[in-house]
Ligand SMILES: NC(=O)C1=CN([C@@H]2O[C@H](COP(=O)(O)OP(=O)(O)OC[C@H]3O[C@@H](n4cnc5c(N)ncnc54)[C@H](O)[C@@H]3O)[C@@H](O)[C@H]2O)C=CC1
């Protein structure tokens with residue numbers, strides 16, 4: 486008779502482990518002595534000791550192979566926000582997350598840690614030191630965020646002490662660091678096209694940018710503190726650098742670090758937002774004829790021109806979270822990691 490091995494508490498799976506955050510998480514878990522299975526639709530790298538399972542998380546059978554004898558699952562897979570594909574967000578973030586939960590039950594997984602997003606409460610207007618008890622956005626800024634809300638609800642509602650299945654959601658904000666395919670590349674691309682000359686608004690809006698290693702630290706602390714008698718069960722936690730920074734100062738430091746000029750001229754927020762709305766409308770109307778991807782979408786203008794920073798007091802209290810890498814060092818390390826994006830390179 487086949488015996489079912491008891492899952493080891495140090496055997497985990499990272500769904501989305503080929504991605505930016507996922508790969509940093511995998512590397513740190515390995516350092517901490519975990520055995521790691523990666524599940525992803527693509528295999529982006531090889532790492533001794535890591536077992537790769539290539540597949541779509543909507544495929545329960547494929548997932549089950551990766552979750553065999555695993556006790557902790559980190560779910561950090563999602564289509565990229567820029568993909569702007571409604572059907573894909575629905576299929577992966579909502580239906581796929583249901584499949585992940587079902588597969589965890591079937592495989593006897595004990596803990597599920599979801600990478601959610603602080604944007605689940607953001608509606609495009611100021612949030613200052615927002616706590617986790619803010620209501621979910623009634624009008625989320627985009628469809629990606631709408632599906633992140635549904636995804637977080639599904640995971641937190643699945644938490645069941647009786648069934649021995651515990652869940653928690655981590656809400657990072659503005660993740661950056663080496664190998665990020667989004668923030669620095671978008672910024673440099675915009676600068677190279679000569680479009681990084683303007684500051685939207687008066688430039689005083691504060692935002693959280695969170696170094697990837699701090700986000701990873703929050704995930705691992707959550708996994709290790711998630712127990713039936715802990716306050717983490719079924720809860721969401723903001724994980725930030727705990728150093729809100731002016732959006733435009735942060736952008737300028739990255740740009741200047743890479744040899745580009747920082748933006749200098751101010752434009753009124755409402756004017757830029759209005760133009761972005763108009764461009765977006767035109768892109769929608771012209772979609773049957775041509776595909777236009779404007780740099781200045783209303784969502785991006787809102788992100789660049791409003792305050793949005795969050796308190797991580799709950800994570801400090803319940804899991805002893807403190808950022809490991811301060812912002813200044815994180816920016817230096819990030820800039821150094823992109824030699825190929827330096828001006829003139
Ligand atoms: N990057 C950021 O600033 C923030 C990211 N997040 C969340 O963090 C998580 C990780 O984000 P990143 O690492 O930045 O993204 P990423 O795009 O680098 O990684 C996502 C990974 O998920 C995989 N994936 C996508 N669809 C899949 C599917 N159907 N089946 C299996 N794997 C699939 C991709 O292949 C990719 O490797 C996401 O859930 C995202 O929503 C939350 C807040 C901010």
Ligand SMILES: CC(C)=CCC[C@@H](C)[C@H]1CC[C@H]2C3=C(CC[C@]12C)[C@@]1(C)CCC(=O)C[C@@H]1CC3
Pocket residue numbers: 658659660667668669671672675680681683685692693694780781785786788789
């Ligand atoms: C804090 C947070 C949620 C960051 C997420 C990352 C991206 C949404 C940003 C990374 C680079 C940013 C950027 C802009 C908007 C927001 C980002 C895409 C602009 C398009 C805003 C308007 C400009 O003047 C140019 C900016 C380029 C960089």
